[in-house]
Amino acid sequence: MAATDDWIIEASGLINQFGSNRVHDGxxxxxxxxxxxxxxxxxxxxxxxxxxxxxxxxxxxxxxxKLFGVEIRRADEAVRQSLRERIGVLFQGGALFTSLxxxxxxxxxxxxxxxxxxxxxxxxxxxxxxxxGLPADSANKLPMELSGGMxxxxxxxxxxxxxxxxxxxxxxxxxxxxxxAAAFDDLIRTLxxxxxxxxxxxxxxxxxxxxxVDEVAFLGRKRMxxxxxxxxxxxxxxxxxxxxxxxxxxxxxxxxAQQAPLPIHSLSHQSEPQLRxx
Amino acid sequence: xxxxxxxxxxxxxxNPAGQILVLIGAWTVHxxxxxxxxxxxxxxSKTKQLTLNSEMTAFDSAAALVLARWLRHWRAAGLTxxxxxxxERERNLLALLDARLVDELPAKTRAFSPVAxxxxxxxxxxxxxxxxxxxxxxxxxxxxxxxLFFWRIRWRAVLAEIEAAGVRALGIVGLLSFMIxxxxxxxxxxxxxxxxANVLIVNLVGIxxxxxxxxxxxxxxxxxxxxxxxxAQLGTMRITEEIDALRALGLPPFELLVFPKVIALVIAxxxxxxxxxxxxxxxxxxxxxxxxxxxxxxxxxxxxxxxxLTTLWLGLIKAPVFxxxxxxxxxxxxxxxxxxxxxxxxxxxxxxxxxxxMVIVIDAVFSVLYNLMGY
Numbered sequence: 001m002a003a004t005d006d007w008i009i010e011a012s013g014l015i016n017q018f019g020s021n022r023v024h025d026g027x028x029x030x031x032x033x034x035x036x037x038x039x040x041x042x043x044x045x046x047x048x049x050x051x052x053x054x055x056x057x058x059x060x061x062x063x064x065x066k067l068f069g070v071e072i073r074r075a076d077e078a079v080r081q082s083l084r085e086r087i088g089v090l091f092q093g094g095a096l097f098t099s100l101x102x103x104x105x106x107x108x109x110x111x112x113x114x115x116x117x118x119x120x121x122x123x124x125x126x127x128x129x130x131x132x133g134l135p136a137d138s139a140n141k142l143p144m145e146l147s148g149g150m151x152x153x154x155x156x157x158x159x160x161x162x163x164x165x166x167x168x169x170x171x172x173x174x175x176x177x178x179x180x181a182a183a184f185d186d187l188i189r190t191l192x193x194x195x196x197x198x199x200x201x202x203x204x205x206x207x208x209x210x211x212x213v214d215e216v217a218f219l220g221r222k223r224m225x226x227x228x229x230x231x232x233x234x235x236x237x238x239x240x241x242x243x244x245x246x247x248x249x250x251x252x253x254x255x256x257a258q259q260a261p262l263p264i265h266s267l268s269h270q271s272e273p274q275l276r277x278x
Numbered sequence: 279x280x281x282x283x284x285x286x287x288x289x290x291x292x293n294p295a296g297q298i299l300v301l302i303g304a305w306t307v308h309x310x311x312x313x314x315x316x317x318x319x320x321x322x323s324k325t326k327q328l329t330l331n332s333e334m335t336a337f338d339s340a341a342a343l344v345l346a347r348w349l350r351h352w353r354a355a356g357l358t359x360x361x362x363x364x365x366e367r368e369r370n371l372l373a374l375l376d377a378r379l380v381d382e383l384p385a386k387t388r389a390f391s392p393v394a395x396x397x398x399x400x401x402x403x404x405x406x407x408x409x410x411x412x413x414x415x416x417x418x419x420x421x422x423x424x425x426l427f428f429w430r431i432r433w434r435a436v437l438a439e440i441e442a443a444g445v446r447a448l449g450i451v452g453l454l455s456f457m458i459x460x461x462x463x464x465x466x467x468x469x470x471x472x473x474x475a476n477v478l479i480v481n482l483v484g485i486x487x488x489x490x491x492x493x494x495x496x497x498x499x500x501x502x503x504x505x506x507x508x509x510a511q512l513g514t515m516r517i518t519e520e521i522d523a524l525r526a527l528g529l530p531p532f533e534l535l536v537f538p539k540v541i542a543l544v545i546a547x548x549x550x551x552x553x554x555x556x557x558x559x560x561x562x563x564x565x566x567x568x569x570x571x572x573x574x575x576x577x578x579x580x581x582x583x584x585x586x587l588t589t590l591w592l593g594l595i596k597a598p599v600f601x602x603x604x605x606x607x608x609x610x611x612x613x614x615x616x617x618x619x620x621x622x623x624x625x626x627x628x629x630x631x632x633x634x635x636m637v638i639v640i641d642a643v644f645s646v647l648y649n650l651m652g653y
Contacts, residue, residue: 098617130378
């Protein structure tokens with residue numbers, strides 16, 4: 001496994017509570033640099049709450065959370081701000097600024113960080129738009145003129161604007177057709193490999209879970225129930241995991257996995273993932 | 279460490295054609311403002327071959343973009359560039375960005391000349407007027423049957439709207455009318471007193487308040503307070519697709535959202551106008567009593583003699599017309615919102631400006647009509 005200082009996310013004993021409703025009760029989770037990880041779990045298991053905690057939109061009620069090796073629960077606002085710049089976020093609905101064009105959306109975070117030559121700035125924005133797989137002529141379109149898939153790509157381009165080390169995606173393929181979703185998975189994989197991104201994505205997409213990612217983190221019983229590949233999680237005894245990974249919709253994937261290990265795209269820079277108890 | 283470059287001569291000093299460019303430091307987006315647009319070898323005329331070497335501590339996609347641009351410039355200048363000694367990850371990133379360079383940034387769609395903008399503004403005013411007429415037509419077309427089958431009107435919604443637009447506006451309408459009444463008595467009283475005609479303050483305040491200021495003030499406050507909230511509410515509901523959801527559920531938005539608002543304002547605004555009349559007269563009486571020696575007893579005794587009931591009606595009858603116009607403009611602007619959050623703000627501004635404009639125009643039309651009819 002990777003060296004200690006190469007953990008992008010290290011959470012231990014996280015507690016998140018709304019009133020008397022405890023969403024996470026002692027959650028432990030670690031994510032190593034360069035990994036693409038899917039965060040799964042039933043509806044209401046606290047995926048979005050966990051993501052919001054990780055991107056510092058919400059403070060955990062208790063526990064320890066280290067991002068890039070920095071303990072954020074003791075960090076002051078300046079440190080948190082500098083950490084936020086290293087994280088790119090794609091919100092579920094895209095959350096593009098509706099009155100700005102795609103290019104202006106992408107440039108907004110860049111403009112706030114230093115004086116760029118205006119020509120460079122546009123060049124930089126265009127390169128992100130093309131990296132996210134959008135055609136060049138979409139740059140001057142408003143979000144309302146884009147299709148659902150293009151909104152996701154535009155939001156991805158904005159998330160990539162500051163060359164983040166960690167990319168956090170909330171249901172990136174929901175609402176996309178299967179072809180678009182597969183293309184988006186490939187795109188994330190390509191970007192992760194070439195830009196050295198670490199990716200954490202909350203998802204319900206079985207294709208992504210079984211084929212698109214290095215590891216799957218399963219939220220259940222108010223903690224991280226298990227981490228491993230989908231095929232490994234399917235072999236576990238916990239009823240939640242069996243229901244999720246051997247249920248009717250996962251059957252085909254599971255059977256295929258038993259006959260031949262599923263091709264996980266690139267693990268060249270990592271040893272085989274080991275099953276870890278959270 | 280800031281991004282830096284170092285030029286080196288290719289091994290073998292007898293080979294001036296070969297130059298090496300060593301990239302040093304952290305080449306990241308945060309450091310990019312210090313990087314030049316393009317850089318060339320010191321003795322460009324002799325150089326044929328350029329080799330890139332890396333001593334970089336960081337290299338991200340923004341830096342790769344810069345380097346990809348440099349490569350273009352070098353190749354255009356006839357240099358052969360060798361990137362094979364860069365580490366694999368950096369080489370791949372460079373290739374990724376190089377494949378995605380745009381030659382020309384897509385142009386902004388349109389920029390109109392002042393004359394064209396004038397024309398555009400005229401056309402848009404014309405469209406606004408047509409939309410308002412169409413909306414008024416829709417109100418009559420769909421509203422008239424509802425008036426016949428009045429039990430189908432959503433009275434619960436109407437009551438809620440009356441509370442929001444009427445009851446909760448009592449404070450502000452009352453206070454402002456009271457103060458305007460005072461101001462009128464002061465300004466008129468000063469002139470009248472110099473002729474010893476103090477008692478005519480009653481005529482002045484009575485006629486102006488009842489015929490004009492009471493209903494007008496109430497209408498303008500309601501346009502700013504309630505018309506804007508109608509636009510904002512319906513506009514946001516459009517953006518969140520709530521209006522579409524209502525349509526899809528077979529619930530006509532017009533019957534559910536627009537009609538109760540119109541009915542509510544038609545009931546609430548005349549009542550508010552009456553309240554404004556009352557507070558205006560009260561405000562005038564206070565100044566008349568303490569400033570010009572016209573006692574409360576004389577003031578209220580004289581009032582019915584100098585202004586008859588017709589004066590009151592001539593003012594109040596305008597209120598329902600104002601109400602329909604304010605509610606319709608508020609709802610129409612809201613329902614026409616498309617796309618973005620900024621549009622809701624824009625529509626709200628347009629709605630308030632249009633409503634107040636229309637209220638004053640209609641008031642002027644009433645004045646002309648009353649004049650022709652001999653009132």
